[in-house]
Amino acid sequence: MLNQDLCTSRKAAELLGVTPRTIQLWADSGILQSWKTPGGHRRFSLSTIENLATEIRSGEVTPSELKSRIEQADEPARGIISADMSASRHEAVPEAAAASGAVKIQVIEDEASLQRLYALTFRHWGLPINLKQASDGYQGLLELGQFDPELLVLDLNLPNIDGFSIIQALEQQGMLDQMHLIVVTALNQDRVQDRVDAVRPGIEVLPKPIPFERIRARVEKILAGR
Incomplete structure (x- = not known):
């Protein structure tokens, strides 16, 4: 992968609208596909994240489709999902x-x-x-x-x-x-x-x-x- 296509955790967080800690948490749990540099820093594919962020904002991708991408990914950074898109049970009391x-x-x-x-x-x-x-x-x-x-x-x-x-x-x-x-x-x-x-x-x-x-x-x- 070309160096200009590399994306840091902070940049991924900015593009997907979450915090860097959230990106790290998802990566540690296996939800996000990523890889590490020899110095131990996480990297993602910038083009993949930019495309996915565009699709999320436009509503072109559903949560189930994003999850399927994660499960089927064959290369790093193919499966990023936004917490805002997950279909949760959210009940506020009262x-x-x-x-x-x-x-x-x-x-x-x-x-x-x-x-x-x-x-x-x-x-x-x-x-x-x-x-x-x-x-x-x-x-x-x-x-x-x-x-x-x-x-x-x-x-x-x-x-x-x-x-x-x-x-x-x-x-x-x-x-x-x-x-x-x-x-x-x-x-x-x-x-x-x-x-x-x-x-x-x-x-x-x-x-x-x-x-x-x-x-x-x-x-x-x-x-x-x-």
């Missing part, structure tokens, strides 16, 4: 969700019934919460870098990209230093805790059914710290 000071919570959970339960319970609390939900790890990672939640509630047994991979990507980007993370899982709690501690000790792993009282306590702690 008017206070959009108000200043609302706690931004992202829930990544593949069971639709549990997603509804999260939304209904958070709404019932009457706390200022801005909720974003994703039904699989792929979708959740696309949105996570842009939404930048204060609290992430994460299932582990997810389609496409599992919860362990999400935790590893967050740790690599230093994002676990800036958010609260609660893992809620139906898997063996002790085994999960050991695996999670190997990445970042201290992350709270809780068993299903959903421990809403523990989640509420964490939300109230975030609010009290402001």
Whole structure:
């Protein structure tokens, strides 16, 4: 590839309308196709990203088509997708969700019934919460870098990209230093805790059914710290 076709993470972020950290997060998780220079810097194909940015802005490419490109790519930087284009379940709880000071919570959970339960319970609390939900790890990672939640509630047994991979990507980007993370899982709690501690000790792993009282306590702690 010619040198003039090289694109840095910062340039890719500018063209696709996201932050450089989001680009790095997507690359670390395997969503973005990229390669590294001998000095360890990520590079993308500038022409590919420019073309894709044009197609996204014009609406010529749908989220499913972008995902297909990622899965079928044979060369670096063929599969870039914008978080703005992902088809998420996004439920805000109620008017206070959009108000200043609302706690931004992202829930990544593949069971639709549990997603509804999260939304209904958070709404019932009457706390200022801005909720974003994703039904699989792929979708959740696309949105996570842009939404930048204060609290992430994460299932582990997810389609496409599992919860362990999400935790590893967050740790690599230093994002676990800036958010609260609660893992809620139906898997063996002790085994999960050991695996999670190997990445970042201290992350709270809780068993299903959903421990809403523990989640509420964490939300109230975030609010009290402001």
